[in-house]
Amino acid sequence: MSLDKATVARIASLARLKVPNAELEGLATELNKIMGWISELDQVNTDGVEPMSQAADLKLRWRDDVVTDGGVRDKVLANAPDSREGFFTVPKVVE
Amino acid sequence: MPRTLQGNTGEWELVIGMEVHAQVSSNAKLFSGAATAFGAEPNTQVSLVDAAMPGMLPVINGYCVEQAVRTGLGLKAQINLRSVFDRKNYFYPDLPQGYQISQFTQPVVGKGEVAIEVDGEERRIGITRLHLEQDAGKSVHDMAPDATFVDLNRSGVALMEIVSEPDIRSPEEAGAYLTKLRAILRYLGTCDGNMEEGSMRADVNVSVRRPGEGYGTRCEIKNVNSIRFVQQAIMYEAQRQIDLIESGGKVVQETRLFDANKGETRSMRSKEEAHDYRYFPDPDLLPLELDAAWVEKIKAGLPELPDEKAKRFQDALGLTADIAGQLVAEREIADYFEQVAKSRDAKIAANWVTGELFRYLNDKGLAIGKSPVSASALGGLIDLIADGTVSNRLAKDVFDEMAASGKDAATVVDEKGLRQISDTGAIEAAVDQAIAQGAKQVEQYRGGNEKILGWFVGQVMKATGGKANPATVNEILRKKLSG
Numbered sequence: 001m002s003l004d005k006a007t008v009a010r011i012a013s014l015a016r017l018k019v020p021n022a023e024l025e026g027l028a029t030e031l032n033k034i035m036g037w038i039s040e041l042d043q044v045n046t047d048g049v050e051p052m053s054q055a056a057d058l059k060l061r062w063r064d065d066v067v068t069d070g071g072v073r074d075k076v077l078a079n080a081p082d083s084r085e086g087f088f089t090v091p092k093v094v095e
Numbered sequence: 096m097p098r099t100l101q102g103n104t105g106e107w108e109l110v111i112g113m114e115v116h117a118q119v120s121s122n123a124k125l126f127s128g129a130a131t132a133f134g135a136e137p138n139t140q141v142s143l144v145d146a147a148m149p150g151m152l153p154v155i156n157g158y159c160v161e162q163a164v165r166t167g168l169g170l171k172a173q174i175n176l177r178s179v180f181d182r183k184n185y186f187y188p189d190l191p192q193g194y195q196i197s198q199f200t201q202p203v204v205g206k207g208e209v210a211i212e213v214d215g216e217e218r219r220i221g222i223t224r225l226h227l228e229q230d231a232g233k234s235v236h237d238m239a240p241d242a243t244f245v246d247l248n249r250s251g252v253a254l255m256e257i258v259s260e261p262d263i264r265s266p267e268e269a270g271a272y273l274t275k276l277r278a279i280l281r282y283l284g285t286c287d288g289n290m291e292e293g294s295m296r297a298d299v300n301v302s303v304r305r306p307g308e309g310y311g312t313r314c315e316i317k318n319v320n321s322i323r324f325v326q327q328a329i330m331y332e333a334q335r336q337i338d339l340i341e342s343g344g345k346v347v348q349e350t351r352l353f354d355a356n357k358g359e360t361r362s363m364r365s366k367e368e369a370h371d372y373r374y375f376p377d378p379d380l381l382p383l384e385l386d387a388a389w390v391e392k393i394k395a396g397l398p399e400l401p402d403e404k405a406k407r408f409q410d411a412l413g414l415t416a417d418i419a420g421q422l423v424a425e426r427e428i429a430d431y432f433e434q435v436a437k438s439r440d441a442k443i444a445a446n447w448v449t450g451e452l453f454r455y456l457n458d459k460g461l462a463i464g465k466s467p468v469s470a471s472a473l474g475g476l477i478d479l480i481a482d483g484t485v486s487n488r489l490a491k492d493v494f495d496e497m498a499a500s501g502k503d504a505a506t507v508v509d510e511k512g513l514r515q516i517s518d519t520g521a522i523e524a525a526v527d528q529a530i531a532q533g534a535k536q537v538e539q540y541r542g543g544n545e546k547i548l549g550w551f552v553g554q555v556m557k558a559t560g561g562k563a564n565p566a567t568v569n570e571i572l573r574k575k576l577s578g
Contacts, residue, residue: 014371016186053179053382060381065121065158068128069142076138076146076247086137087244090188093234 003031098264099306102337107303109333110310111269112261113325115276116254117286118230118294119162125229125253126153126196133292137246145251147191152379159253160383161393162285163203163227166255168394169283170222172207176387178226180380183372189232189245197256199374202226203383209259209279210402211271212420220272221260230254249293255286261300261310266326273297273322274424278401282426296320301332302346311336312346316360319353328353332360404429412441421449427463434470439477447473451494467498476504484508486515489561517564519571522555525563526571529554540576548572 003011005024008031012019019027073086082089099106124131127144144151167174179201182194204225211218232247257276263269277295280286287294297320302313316332319325331353336346351360399407401423408419422432422445436444452473456466476493479485485493485508496507508514516522529551530537539547548569555568 014184014373053376058381060383061154062157062160063123063128063154065123065156066128067123067130069123069144070129070140072143073136073138073141075143076141082242084239084242084244086139087235087238087246088138088188089239089242089244091243092236092241093188093243094236 003028003035098268100303100333100337102341104341106306107333107337108306109264109266109329110261110302110304110313111263111265111329112300112313113259113263113269113272114298114300115257115259115273116230116296116298117166117257117280117288119159119227119253119255120284120286121156121159121162121253123156124251125156125159125227127251129251131252133294135248137244138248140248141250145191145247147193153196153377155380155383156253159227160203160385162253163225163255164385164390165283165393165397166257166280166285167204167207167225168390168397169279169285169400170204170207170209170225170257172222172225173205174385174390175201175203175205176385176390177201178203178383180227180377180383181374182377183228183374185372187231187234188243189234189247189250191232191247191250195229195231196377196380197228197374198226201382203385209272209275211268211275213265213267213271218262218268220262220268223258223260225255225257228254228256261302261313266329269299269329270322270326273325275401278424278426282398282400284398290321293320297325299325299328299332301329301336303333303336303340311340312348314346314349314351314360316351316353317363324353324355327355327358328360331358335360398426401429408441408445412436412445414442414445418445418449421453425463431463431466431470435474435477437474439474440481443477443480444474447477447494451491455495455498467501468494472497472503479504479508483515483517483564485513486562486565488565489513489515512560513562515564516559516562517567519567522559522563522567522571523575525555525558526551526568526575528558529572530575537576548576551576 005028008024008028009019012027077083077086077088080088099108101107118131119125121131123129124142124145127142129142129145130140132140142151144153164174178198180196181199183197183199184194186193202224206224207222208219209222211220230249230252232245232250235244235246238244259272263272277288280295281288290296296318299316299319300313301316302311304311314332314336316328319328332351339346350363352363353360404423405416405419408414408422409416414422421428423429428448432444432448435448452466452468455461455468456463473494476485476490476497479493480487480490485504493504493507493511493513496502496511497504500507502510532554533551536547536550540551551572552565552568555563555572
């Protein structure tokens, strides 16, 4: 698999990363190297092997349906560049 | 009924599938301990997990899982003992994580079905799957000219996305499907079904085809929040597609928005570009594994659902399918009816509930929970009819007075003097008086005009204020007139 410039531009746009045109070529080369390295794993035969979701033998922990959190609006909004009347405010998003 | 639309070049069949987002009834959110209650001040029910602060980790709410499983069982669906949470990646200001935790290839619930009935014809709509996911926050666009306001109270609230097969063929069926699904969720107590508050909303997939042909290209109408709007949106969208194809155009697969004010759908091209969600398993969450015995226990505790209840009302109580259907539409109605019918004639009870009670509630725009006449009070009225204390005709007046005053039937009957006169002496006196006044009518009756009897009944009723027992009046009249 090889990534071309257009694909790299699309990945950047999906990740909301601003990549100047001039840098796409270099990024494509770097990403292709990474992909090539990872693709070594494709040589391992995984027929009949369940996908592994963890290394330790843990179970998903469940929580009780009890309200234990919230009511921390000041903390939640503390890092917001802008907030008004208890809301986050962002540049107008119009559909 | 025909399920096709007539175009200029022939018949078209509608193919509709739905994705319903139903908010899980729970105290806390799917992956945090913040509250889910509706209508709180902005951002007061947000934990640092819901705000996606760095380093915060999700911990699943077991009750939300239980609710999803319960819903799956209510939809007679396959429960997957192992399912996986994935990240669905997209950017929007009300999605602080930059992804929604959802389930993609391995949902918690698999195939099931919902039975619907339209115009007396029963159909089964297939359920493809049900999965658990997080809701996003809420964007408010009209609070300031220069900014969008974001409230994260909903962020992280548990949703069940219930996906149907493309088995729906008309707006009526779509309405019946949503109505039945909502009833099942409410019976189960897994979602309050409140569409105004956004607890239930639907994405509707619509396409058209010539009868018998393969599927056409579909459009998805996003986030429709009432059953009526769903039906309007389908009608508009189907007609748009038919007109487009018949005039030589092609339907483009896209996401559309329903504009309730204009009653039309329009393209949301802005969302198209970002339609690559790049799902992958959420590394913060281990697979969701369920114990078969635990699932069985939930199954054993399921309430009687609307279809089963309607069947029992028909089989055991002898009600018609129509009346039974009306009574099971809401769990509260069914419970009310069963209380009224307990140790009374079920058909009479059903007639009162679906007749006078529904008429009154509809007039006043009240839900059954707000009925001023309780089930036991209505039962009391039916008892007074049964034992002859009040006539059927006056019982309706008694009911209205009970509704207006909140008093019980016996009190209303006594206070208003509506007790039925079954005392033959009093009725005989009124009959004698009527006969004395109607020499002409007596002649007509004896001349063979049976219908004139009604005139005498009217006179007696007038004299007794409508309280005479009609059966007794008739009996005495006939005896005296022929004598």
